[in-house]
Amino acid sequence: MDEKVFQKILDIGIALSSEHDLDTLLNKILSKAQEITGADGGSVYLVKKDRLIFKASRNCTLLKKLGAKKMNELVKTFELPASKKSMAGYAAVTGRTLNIPNVKNIPADEEYFYDPSFDKKYDYDTVSMLVIPMRNKQDEVTGVLQLINSLENGKPVPFKESQEKIISSFSSQAAIAIENAALNDLLEQAHFDTIFRLSEAAEYRDKETANHIKRVSHYAKLLFEKMGHNKEECKLLFWSAPMHDIGKLGIPDAILQKPGPLTSEERAIMEQHAAIGALVLKDSAIPVIAKSRIVALTHHEKYDGSGYPQKLKGEAIPLEGRVVALADVYDALSSKRVYKPPMPEEKAIAILKEGAGRHFDPLLVKIFLGEMKKIKEIR
Amino acid sequence: MDEKVFQKILDIGIALSSEHDLDTLLNKILSKAQEITGADGGSVYLVKKDRLIFKASRNCTLLKKLGAKKMNELVKTFELPASKKSMAGYAAVTGRTLNIPNVKNIPADEEYFYDPSFDKKYDYDTVSMLVIPMRNKQDEVTGVLQLINSLENGKPVPFKESQEKIISSFSSQAAIAIENAALNDLLEQAHFDTIFRLSEAAEYRDKETANHIKRVSHYAKLLFEKMGHNKEECKLLFWSAPMHDIGKLGIPDAILQKPGPLTSEERAIMEQHAAIGALVLKDSAIPVIAKSRIVALTHHEKYDGSGYPQKLKGEAIPLEGRVVALADVYDALSSKRVYKPPMPEEKAIAILKEGAGRHFDPLLVKIFLGEMKKIKEIR
Numbered sequence: 001m002d003e004k005v006f007q008k009i010l011d012i013g014i015a016l017s018s019e020h021d022l023d024t025l026l027n028k029i030l031s032k033a034q035e036i037t038g039a040d041g042g043s044v045y046l047v048k049k050d051r052l053i054f055k056a057s058r059n060c061t062l063l064k065k066l067g068a069k070k071m072n073e074l075v076k077t078f079e080l081p082a083s084k085k086s087m088a089g090y091a092a093v094t095g096r097t098l099n100i101p102n103v104k105n106i107p108a109d110e111e112y113f114y115d116p117s118f119d120k121k122y123d124y125d126t127v128s129m130l131v132i133p134m135r136n137k138q139d140e141v142t143g144v145l146q147l148i149n150s151l152e153n154g155k156p157v158p159f160k161e162s163q164e165k166i167i168s169s170f171s172s173q174a175a176i177a178i179e180n181a182a183l184n185d186l187l188e189q190a191h192f193d194t195i196f197r198l199s200e201a202a203e204y205r206d207k208e209t210a211n212h213i214k215r216v217s218h219y220a221k222l223l224f225e226k227m228g229h230n231k232e233e234c235k236l237l238f239w240s241a242p243m244h245d246i247g248k249l250g251i252p253d254a255i256l257q258k259p260g261p262l263t264s265e266e267r268a269i270m271e272q273h274a275a276i277g278a279l280v281l282k283d284s285a286i287p288v289i290a291k292s293r294i295v296a297l298t299h300h301e302k303y304d305g306s307g308y309p310q311k312l313k314g315e316a317i318p319l320e321g322r323v324v325a326l327a328d329v330y331d332a333l334s335s336k337r338v339y340k341p342p343m344p345e346e347k348a349i350a351i352l353k354e355g356a357g358r359h360f361d362p363l364l365v366k367i368f369l370g371e372m373k374k375i376k377e378i379r
Numbered sequence: 380m381d382e383k384v385f386q387k388i389l390d391i392g393i394a395l396s397s398e399h400d401l402d403t404l405l406n407k408i409l410s411k412a413q414e415i416t417g418a419d420g421g422s423v424y425l426v427k428k429d430r431l432i433f434k435a436s437r438n439c440t441l442l443k444k445l446g447a448k449k450m451n452e453l454v455k456t457f458e459l460p461a462s463k464k465s466m467a468g469y470a471a472v473t474g475r476t477l478n479i480p481n482v483k484n485i486p487a488d489e490e491y492f493y494d495p496s497f498d499k500k501y502d503y504d505t506v507s508m509l510v511i512p513m514r515n516k517q518d519e520v521t522g523v524l525q526l527i528n529s530l531e532n533g534k535p536v537p538f539k540e541s542q543e544k545i546i547s548s549f550s551s552q553a554a555i556a557i558e559n560a561a562l563n564d565l566l567e568q569a570h571f572d573t574i575f576r577l578s579e580a581a582e583y584r585d586k587e588t589a590n591h592i593k594r595v596s597h598y599a600k601l602l603f604e605k606m607g608h609n610k611e612e613c614k615l616l617f618w619s620a621p622m623h624d625i626g627k628l629g630i631p632d633a634i635l636q637k638p639g640p641l642t643s644e645e646r647a648i649m650e651q652h653a654a655i656g657a658l659v660l661k662d663s664a665i666p667v668i669a670k671s672r673i674v675a676l677t678h679h680e681k682y683d684g685s686g687y688p689q690k691l692k693g694e695a696i697p698l699e700g701r702v703v704a705l706a707d708v709y710d711a712l713s714s715k716r717v718y719k720p721p722m723p724e725e726k727a728i729a730i731l732k733e734g735a736g737r738h739f740d741p742l743l744v745k746i747f748l749g750e751m752k753k754i755k756e757i758r
Contacts, residue, residue, distance in 0.1 A: 006385050010392070010548055017396050017555045018516045020562070137397045169389055176396045180559060183399070184566065190665045191570040197668060198577035201659045204628045249583045253632040280580045286569045289576060 008036075009169055016177035020184045026056035029145065029174045034058065036170060037130065037163045039147035040156070045088050046143045046178070052088055054078045059148070062122055074122070084111040088144040091131045095141050097168060098131040101158035125149075127156035132167055134175035142175055192239060195288070199242035202249055205256055212331055217241040218378040219327035219368075220320075226367045237320055240292035244299045244324050247277025259339075271308045274300050291320060299324040302359045314361075322361040326352070326368060329359070334379060387415075388548055395556035399563045405435035408524065408553045413437065415549060416509065416542045418526035419535070424467050425522045425557070431467055433457045438527070441501055453501070463490040467523040470510045474520050476547065477510040480537035504528075506535035511546055513554035521554055571618060574667070578621035581628055584635055586717060591710055596620040597757040598706035598747075599699075605746045616699055619671035623678045623703050626656025638718075650687045653679050670699060678703040681738045693740075701740040705731070705747060708738070713758060 012032045019025040026044045033042055041059030045052040057075040066074070082092045090112040091098055100106060103114035103126050119126050128150050134143040149156035150163065200210040221238040229237075248256060251273050255266045262270060277296030284290050298312065298321025305313035307325075317325075333348040343351075349369060356362040368375070391411045398404040405423045412421055420438030424431040436454040445453070461471045469491040470477055479485060482493035482505050498505050507529050513522040528535035529542065579589040600617040608616075627635060630652050634645045641649060656675030663669050677691065677700025684692035686704075696704075712727040722730075728748060735744040747754070 007548075009389070010552070013389070013392050013396075014516065014551055014555050017392075017552075017559060020559075137393065169386075172393055173389070173396075176393050180396060180399075184563070187563065187566040187570065190667060191566065191573060193663060193665045193668055194570060194573055195577075197660060197663070198574075198581070198622075198625070201581065201625050201628050202577070204655075204659070243577075246577070246580050249580050249628070276583075280583070281576060284572060284576070286572045288569060289572060 005166060009166060009173075012036075012170060013173040013177075016173055017180065019177065020181050022178070022181040022185055023056070025177055025181045027058070029177070030056055030058045033145055033147055033167060033170065033174075034060075036166055037147055037159060038150050038152065039130070039159075040149040040151050042145065042147040043088075044143060044145055045092070047082060047092050047141055050082050051079045052082050052086075052092055052144065054080070059124070062124060066122070085113065087112050087114065087129065087131045088146050091133045091144045091146075092141050095133050095135070097133065097164060098129065099159050099161075099164050100129045100131075102127050103129055125156070128158045130159040130164060130167065132164075132171045134171045134178070136175050136179050143178060145171055145174065191288075195239055195242055199246065202243075202246050205253065206245070206248055207257070207337075212335065213242040213245075215331045215335070215378055216244070216324065216327045219330060219375065220323045222371060222374055222378070223323045223327065223364060223367060226371060236287055236291050237295075237323065239288045240295050240320065241324050241327070243277070243281065243292040244295045244328065245273065245277065246280055246292075247273035247275065247296055249280070250276035271300070274298070274309050294318050295320050295324050297321070299328060301325065303361050304358045306358075317361075322364055326360050326364050329355075330368070330375075384545060388545060388552075391415075391549060392552040392556075395552055396559065398556065399560050401557070401560040401564055402435070404556055404560050406437070408556070409435055409437045412524055412526055412546060412549065412553075413439075415545055416526055416538060417529050417531065418509070418538075419528040419530050421524065421526040422467075423522060423524055424471070426461060426471050426520055429461050430458045431461050431465075431471055431523065433459070438503070441503060445501070464492065466491050466493065466508065466510045467525050470512045470523045470525075471520050474512050474514070476512065476543060477508065478538050478540075478543050479508045479510075481506050482508055504535070507537045509538040509543060509546065511543075511550045513550045513557070515554050515558050522557060524550055524553065570667075574618055574621050578625065581622075581625050584632065585624070585627055586636070591714065592621040592623075594710045594714070594757055595623070595703065595706045598709060598754065599702045601750060601753055601757070602702045602706065602743060602746060605750060615666055615670050616674075616702065618667045619674050619699065620703050620706070622656070622660065622671040623674045623707065624652065624656065625659055625671075626652035626654065626675055628659070629655035650679070653677070653688050673697050674699050674703050676700070678707060680704065682740050683737045685737075696740075701743055705739050705743050708734075709747070709754075 015032070016025065016028060019028055030042045030044055033039065040061050041057070043057040044055050046055050054077060063071050080086060080089065082089050084090045084093050087098055090096070106114055114126070118124065126148050130147040130150070132145045133141040134145055136142045145167070147159065150159045196213070199213050203213060217238050220241045221234050224234045224237050251270055255262065255270050258266065274297055278293050281289050281293035281296055284293070297309070298318050301307035301310065301312045301317040301321055303314055303317070303322070305311050330348060330352060333343045333351060334345070336342045352360065352365050352369065356365040394411070395404065395407060398407055409421050409423055412418065419440050420436070422436040423434050425434050433456060438450070442450050459465060459468065461468050463469045463472050466477055469475070477491070485493055493505070497503065505527050509526040511524045512520040513524055515521045524546070526538065529538045575592070578592050582592060596617050599620045600613050603613045603616050630649055634641065634649050637645065653676055657672050660668050660672035660675055663672070676688070677697050680686035680689065680691045680696040680700055682693055682696070682701070684690050709727060709731060712722045712730060713724070715721045731739065731744050731748065735741040
């Protein structure tokens with residue numbers, strides 16, 4: 001193996017290790033494996049107990065023939081049993097690499113066989129295959145990399161032994177990167193679950209349903225997406241929104257749970273929940289807490305300056321506050337509460353329209369009303 | 380570079396990528412770098428803005444001479460400005476590798492110079508040095524690896540050009556691994572901060588100080604450590620303990636904040652907080668939530684079976700519940716509250732002793748009372 005190849009494998013390892021999003025990573029693994037071997041196509045499977053989860057697939061020929069949209073439909077996640085019958089299953093169960101010059105010539109007495117249904121369905125001609133188990137640090141097979149048709153001058157040829165060797169170095173790096181991305185996912189999930197659990201708990205006294213905060217988060221994220229914010233920003237808002245009413249913990253039962261209308265004095269106390277929330281969440285270097293502080297503080301401001309606690313006006317209200325204000329009010333209107341049925345859709349829409357420029361940012365109302373189909377799905 | 384060396388670098392890259400604890404990782408980076416270059420010693424610095432943070436150091440000769448304890452004192456974290464004057468600073472600022480055959484022969488007109496104070500202090504003889512910037516994916520220098528005295532037959536010789544080359548491949552892998560471990564740290568910190576913030580918020584109505592839950596977590600962790608639980612288990616309990624009273628969100632103000640003693644009916648409602656907490660935290664696959672559910676449910680059980688809600692007895696009470704019960708009561712006794720001063724130490728200890736076998740697990744009381752010095756530090 002020459003130094004150039006060596007450097008390339010190192011570079012790929014580094015590129016893989018710095019990718020933390022699992023789906024992006026799996027696609028990167030495939031494209032790099034194609035680059036190294038000249039393979040026309042390939043797939044990645046992850047091993048989960050006794051199942052193989054098909055996670056990513058790429059195929060240059062089919063991409064040209066079918067287009068990106070059709071190709072995407074083709075790579076929907078599916079599962080198969082990790083048995084020796086399929087080639088990926090064989091690699092997963094035995095831990096052995098399969099380097100098959102021509103899948104049509106697999107002897108009938110082999111434990112695995114080639115399933116031609118894919119070729120038939122998409123009018124593709126699979127010839128050579130390289131199927132490599134991916135092992136983690138504990139030497140367990142955690143995934144399988146399956147490459148199809150090594151091309152030379154556009155014609156499928158068998159994968160070379162040298163390619164097999166390189167790709168197996170590569171596959172160990174890929175396995176670790178996958179584990180790291182999965183760990184990252186797990187940490188994020190744990191964090192997110194905690195935010196939701198505890199925010200739900202905080203709404204307990206308010207007799208809000210757990211689903212209220214979930215819906216508000218989804219509406220807020222949808223608005224952010226439609227405004228063109230990137231994935232990270234949308235996620236940050238999605239995670240911050242649940243804590244918008246955390247300050248209600250500081251409001252006495254007698255006011256929070258009063259059945260009739262509040263007196264102006266009681267209302268003044270009730271309105272303190274925005275500032276109390278900001279207090280609870282103050283001074284954090286953690287992005288999600290810092291953002292949730294802004295949301296808690298400003299989600300009762302109104303666009304015309306008649307809100308609370310700071311009577312901010314228009315664009316002076318942080319965007320996150322404007323977004324959650326709209327999401328929160330819409331959810332209150334459109335949901336069933338113990339004391340009221342859900343409001344009919346047209347009436348809720350009319351209230352948002354009427355509130356545009358007064359209660360709500362008119363641009364946000366416009367975007368929101370343009371997404372009623374997705375909003376219904378969320379609801 | 381031959382194939383064996385290549386394989387070794389790949390293996391090291393994999394070993395580094397799978398280490399998520401930053402301190403362990405930095406030590407691993409050093410030991411692997413020593414292995415590759417035959418260096419007698421070395422240090423790792425991380426770049427934070429315009430400072431270099433000294434994070435890890437190893438030296439075989441000094442370890443033999445001074446012993447592990449003295450050596451540990453030597454590697455306390457310190458900072459220096461990232462200026463060209465120090466060799467590590469020079470590598471950080473310029474991004475250049477320094478391969479110095481003999482530090483005593485550095486020309487006087489160089490921008491950097493060798494500081495002999497370390498040698499003098501520890502009677503060590505630094506001769507050759509290899510100082511390598513570590514770069515992240517964005518090609519920014521995020522750390523510096525400094526190796527001392529490449530040994531051949533026990534004698535310091537200059538670092539070879541081939542070693543320099545290998546170590547610079549290695550250093551890119553190390554840089555990514557450091558970034559990943561730091562990201563992991565950040566995610567964990569964010570999660571932990573959220574748990575504390577929201578648990579604190581939940582105690583708001585109870586007029587507990589924020590520090591109550593922090594102390595309980597620390598006491599509980601200390602007990603777990605002394606019982607020999609591993610780092611992960613201790614951390615899990617430390618993170619779970621804050622949520623032990625989350626169920627108080629379900630208790631009305633009239634009972635939770637009643638100044639005088641509770642009637643038996645009120646007490647029955649108050650005691651529901653354990654079950655409510657378990658309800659709020661139920662059915663989670665997230666370890667910290669699942670564990671906190673157990674803590675919330677069982678931290679008012681008593682060793683003799685007279686506790687609530689399940690009247691569990693002895694070892695039938697989950698260990699986490701027994702641990703948090705002791706930590707929680709001790710903190711209530713030993714802290715100042717609005718309605719009482721802190722109890723004198725001897726009296727708090729007497730109550731724990733008296734409660735051993737009745738309220739508390741006697742083994743835990745014994746361990747706890749053996750750690751009064753650390754407990755005072757926490758307090």
